[in-house]
Amino acid sequence: MAYYRINGGKRLEGAVTISGAKNAALAIIPAVILSGESCLLENLPEIEDVRIVEEILTSMGAAISRTPDGSMRIDPSGINTFSVTGKMVSSMRASYYLLGALLGRYKKAEIALPGGCAIGQRPIDQHIKGMRALGADIVIQGGSVKARADKLKGAEIYLDVVSVGATINIMLAAVAAEGQTIIANAAKEPHVVDVANFLNMMGANVKGAGTDVIRIQGGRRLHGCTYAVIPDQIEAGTFMIAAAATRGDVIINNVIPTHLEAISAKLMECGVTVSEGDDGRDFFIRVSADKRPRAVNIKTLPYPGFPTDLQQPMMALLATAEGNSFIMENIFENRFNHVPELAKMGASISISSRTATVEGVERLYGAPLCASDLRAGAALVIAALAAEGESTISHIHFIDRGYEFLEQKLRALGADITRIEE
Ligand code: EPZ
Numbered sequence: 323m324a325y326y327r328i329n330g331g332k333r334l335e336g337a338v339t340i341s342g343a344k345n346a347a348l349a350i351i352p353a354v355i356l357s358g359e360s361c362l363l364e365n366l367p368e369i370e371d372v373r374i375v376e377e378i379l380t381s382m383g384a385a386i387s388r389t390p391d392g393s394m395r396i397d398p399s400g401i402n403t404f405s406v407t408g409k410m411v412s413s414m415r416a417s418y419y420l421l422g423a424l425l426g427r428y429k430k431a432e433i434a435l436p437g438g439c440a441i442g443q444r445p446i447d448q449h450i451k452g453m454r455a456l457g458a459d460i461v462i463q464g465g466s467v468k469a470r471a472d473k474l475k476g477a478e479i480y481l482d483v484v485s486v487g488a489t490i491n492i493m494l495a496a497v498a499a500e501g502q503t504i505i506a507n508a509a510k511e512p513h514v515v516d517v518a519n520f521l522n523m524m525g526a527n528v529k530g531a532g533t534d535v536i537r538i539q540g541g542r543r544l545h546g547c548t549y550a551v552i553p554d555q556i557e558a559g560t561f562m563i564a565a566a567a568t569r570g571d572v573i574i575n576n577v578i579p580t581h582l583e584a585i586s587a588k589l590m591e592c593g594v595t596v597s598e599g600d601d602g603r604d605f606f607i608r609v610s611a612d613k614r615p616r617a618v619n620i621k622t623l624p625y626p627g628f629p630t631d632l633q634q635p636m637m638a639l640l641a642t643a644e645g646n647s648f649i650m651e652n653i654f655e656n657r658f659n660h661v662p663e664l665a666k667m668g669a670s671i672s673i674s675s676r677t678a679t680v681e682g683v684e685r686l687y688g689a690p691l692c693a694s695d696l697r698a699g700a701a702l703v704i705a706a707l708a709a710e711g712e713s714t715i716s717h718i719h720f721i722d723r724g725y726e727f728l729e730q731k732l733r734a735l736g737a738d739i740t741r742i743e744e
Contacts, residue, residue, distance in 0.1 A: 325716040326729065328366070329738035330688055330709035334570035336735045339579055340558045341367040341726040342551040346513035348416035349395065349552060350520045355384075356425040356497060357524045359451055359546030360397040363433055368392065370719065374414050389615055399428075405432035407466050412436065414723075418446055418487060421467060422494030430470040431592045435462070435696060442654035448485045452492035455479045456499045456652045456680075476501030476540055481656045484509050484624040490517050497526040499540040508536045511625040512581045516552045523547040555581040556631040557725060560700050562586070562609045563632065564732070566594040567639045567708040571610035572735060578625040579605050583629045588636070591618045592643065612652045617645030617682055622653050634660050634701035641705065643670040643682035660698035667709055688713040696724045703728070708735055 329647065335466045338565035342365035352375065354361045366372055376394070380386050386393045398407050404424050411417040412434040424431035436446065446467070450460050453469055455477040461467045467538040476499045483490055489509040496503035506551030508514070510532050514642030525538035527697075558577045565572035566589055579586070579598045586596045598607045617640060620629040630653035631712060640647040641664055650659045658678055659672050667686040672679045688711030699721035706713035715721075718741070 324718055324741055325626065325714050326703065326706070327740045327742055328688070328703070328706040328715065329731040330706050330713060332568065332571050332707070332736050334565050334568045334707070334732070334737060337573040337575055338561050338731050338735060339575045340553045340561070341623040343363075343367070343513050343516065343554040344369055344371060344556070345486070345725045346516040347372055347513070348375055349382060349419045349513065349517045350549065351379065351394070352419040352423040352578045353494055353517060353520060354396045355398045355401060355427050356401055356494065356521070357544035357546055358427060360395060361524070361546045362389070362393055362395050362548040363704070364391075364548065364550040366394050367554065369718045369724055369726050370722045371414055371724065373536070374410055374556065375416065377421070377494040378410055380452060382406060391432045401458065402496055404428050404430045407432065408436040410587060415444065415487070419491055419494060421449065421453065422491035425453060425469050426474070426495045426498035427443060427469060428664050429472070429474065431463070432466050432468045433493055434466050441657040445582060446487070448488035449491045451496055452479045452488060452505070454630060456492070456495050456503065458495070472602070473517040474499035474540070476503040476506045476538070477690065478671055479506065481505065481507040482502055486511050486514060489514050491643055493518060493521065493536065494530060497521055497528065497540050497542070501540060503538040503540060505536040505538075506534065508534050510534060511599050512552060512578065519677040520549045523549050541542070552567060553577055555630060555724060558582055559585040559629065559636050560631045560704070560725070562589060562596070562607065563639050564704045564707060565609040566592065566611045566615060567704050569590070569611050571608070571736070573606050573608045575601070575606045576604045577607050582607060584626060585632055588618060588620065588628060593618050614682070615639055615643045617680070619642040619648045624653070629655060630657065631697050633657060633706050634697040637661075637671070637678065638664065638701040638708070640680045640682065641671065642685055642708065645679040645682055645712045648677055650678060652676065659694035660701045663698070663702055664705055666691060667705055667713070668689045669705075687711050691715045692719040693720045696720050700725065703732070707732070707739070
């Protein structure tokens with residue numbers, strides 16, 4: 323098991339380039355199955371979850387290779403199984419996208435029930451509701467979801483909960499369903515739009531992604547294509563918060579500023595300086611701070627609201643704010659596992675149901691810490707970078723799932739962070 327050792331109190335300064343979006347990549351890679359033809363995927367992040375999806379598809383018979391620039395060429399024509407179970411699959415939530423992709427392509431699938439972070443129960447009832455509406459028979463047996471359909475037919479589907487995963491999964495199956503499918507109350511996250519753009523690049527007809535009603539004209543023949551994944555909104559937000567927490571001055575390159583409006587606005591409300599521009603090639607956002615942030619209130623909401631994935635990193639910043647901040651986590655029922663760890667550093671945070679009250683303290687102090695999930699780990703890294711003294715963070719395999727070269731990127735910004743393999 324590896325851990326981080328961080329000596330805090332150093333300002334982050336300089337420039338960092340954001341990698342491809344994890345939550346887009348984890349859906350687009352399985353979606354290649356729908357065309358049955360070879361696709362070239364560019365700007366994929368080098369993260370553990372992408373390696374796991376690559377391994378799963380290879381074990382199913384897909385031929386996957388890498389080009390010198392790291393792009394992934396996937397030829398799904400050799401896939402010879404529609405049953406994907408076992409530890410690898412249940413260890414990662416995004417494996418549920420194989421359900422929509424295999425059902426869409428082969429009209430049958432058996433997928434181990436998804437795992438994921440310890441941030442909540444994370445049911446998949448809306449995924450199943452959508453697949454059944456398209457004509458699939460679905461049973462949950464022995465820890466797996468088993469689906470089959472004689473044919474898939476377009477349907478009108480209203481999501482009871484705004485779900486990123488269900489929206490994307492239903493889209494994947496609907497491109498193979500005869501006729502029109504309407505997904506109402508759909509998620510609008512940037513990665514939902516990215517998946518829709520990829521499907522259209524393969525020849526599908528998906529309209530309205532990014533709004534709460536998505537229309538899919540299914541049954542078209544799909545073909546292979548080349549596609550570059552968008553930059554990661556959550557990685558960018560994580561670095562923006564880290565710059566503010568260390569009272570630094572950081573240029574974050576390769577971003578889409580509109581995807582970051584909620585976090586930019588909240589940081590400016592804290593008194594942090596946020597500006598955006600483009601260098602003729604890419605957009606960038608510059609974040610700088612020279613004093614403690616003002617306390618602010620946060621409510622996590624589906625996009626374009628404040629993203630739940632940045633709730634934990636933001637709490638690390640607000641732990642040393644001037645005043646009390648109230649953070650309401652409306653998306654997941656158990657996303658405060660980082661709080662006891664921040665308390666070890668001197669943070670003063672109390673929780674009542676889904677609201678954390680963060681009483682800002684002057685500073686945090688280094689401590690031995692333990693990451694419990696991906697974004698909790700990111701929050702602890704930010705807190706340790708800002709704290710006085712040395713921290714260690716164990717269980718950083720959670721962080722490896724979603725951040726590419728994190729310690730290298732932070733070191734290039736002046737952080738004193740070392741990865742130690744035990
Ligand atoms: C995706 O998870 C992301 N993961 C999460 O990112 C992200 O936090 C989440 O969307 C919200 O933006 C991936 O894309 C791999 P949801 P997902 O379905 O699809 C409930 C990270 O840190 N729900 O939008 O699982 C659910 O319990 C990870 O990168 C149902 O009730 O999220 C939750 O309360 C963490 N029934 C809410 O909806 C369902 O069938 C939103 O979940 C599906 C979801």
